[in-house]
Amino acid sequence: MSVIQPFTSHTPFDQVVADICEKGWSVTDGFFSEELIEALLADISELDNAYMKQAGVGRSNDHQVVLNRRSDYIRWIDPVTSARAAFLDAMSELRLAFNRRLFMGLWDYEAHFARYEEGAFYEKHVDAFKGKSNRVLSTVLYLNEAWGDQDGGDFVLFDEQDENKEVGRYAPIKGRLAVFLSEDFPHEVLTAKRTRHSIAGWFRVNNSIQNNVDPGQ
Numbered sequence: 733m734s735v736i737q738p739f740t741s742h743t744p745f746d747q748v749v750a751d752i753c754e755k756g757w758s759v760t761d762g763f764f765s766e767e768l769i770e771a772l773l774a775d776i777s778e779l780d781n782a783y784m785k786q787a788g789v790g791r792s793n794d795h796q797v798v799l800n801r802r803s804d805y806i807r808w809i810d811p812v813t814s815a816r817a818a819f820l821d822a823m824s825e826l827r828l829a830f831n832r833r834l835f836m837g838l839w840d841y842e843a844h845f846a847r848y849e850e851g852a853f854y855e856k857h858v859d860a861f862k863g864k865s866n867r868v869l870s871t872v873l874y875l876n877e878a879w880g881d882q883d884g885g886d887f888v889l890f891d892e893q894d895e896n897k898e899v900g901r902y903a904p905i906k907g908r909l910a911v912f913l914s915e916d917f918p919h920e921v922l923t924a925k926r927t928r929h930s931i932a933g934w935f936r937v938n939n940s941i942q943n944n945v946d947p948g949q
């Protein structure tokens with residue numbers, strides 16, 4: 733496997749860390765190299781729906797597929813291609829930067845490819861309930877070429893104090909990275925009008941929850 737350089741001299745590393753520190757969320761463009769983005773895009777484009785699964789809401793014992801809340805297809809990411817390995821390495825570097833500068837104690841990172849077919853959406857939700865999850869910081873990397881207003885599928889972020897107050901609305905354009913505190917920010921994915929690709933992931937701490945050490949995917 734060839735080695736892909738994930739970052740460039742323009743990677744807004746400091747910006748993302750500062751945003752999280754100051755307001756708890758961050759949306760930046762050009763975080764990863766063109767080379768990595770193109771490789772990830774090629775990677776997910778080749779995945780057939782038959783090798784993905786209809787995402788459920790909730791985890792482990794309460795896992796169930798509730799299609800009226802969420803209708804994307806997902807595939808968890810392991811370092812089996814050079815693109816996926818480079819992405820996981822890069823996110824590990826970001827994890828260490830958060831730990832060094834903000835003392836967040838992030839232990840690991842899990843991520844999945846997501847495909848929203850035409851008509852798919854994800855209703856407003858939070859990624860983690862206080863005290864019930866190891867997920868601390870959510871990330872979403874978008875992988876869509878030439879995404880226009882008519883394509884829908886915006887990511888909408890809401891205020892941490894008032895879930896009816898919108899704080900930002902972003903098109904899922906190629907190379908855009910959203911990061912936010914998992915417990916604090918409600919968000920949703922508006923209905924996509926064509927196939928929408930992304931990688932959603934979570935930095936986690938290693939607390940045990942209800943006697944379940946580090947619950948699995």
Ligand SMILES: O=C(O)CCC(=O)C(=O)O
Nearest residue numbers: 854859872887921930932
């Ligand atoms: O794709 C997005 O914009 C957000 C996805 C999301 O909220 C999730 O997978 O939990």
Ligand SMILES: [Fe+2]
Nearest residue numbers: 857858859919
């Ligand atoms: Fe989410």
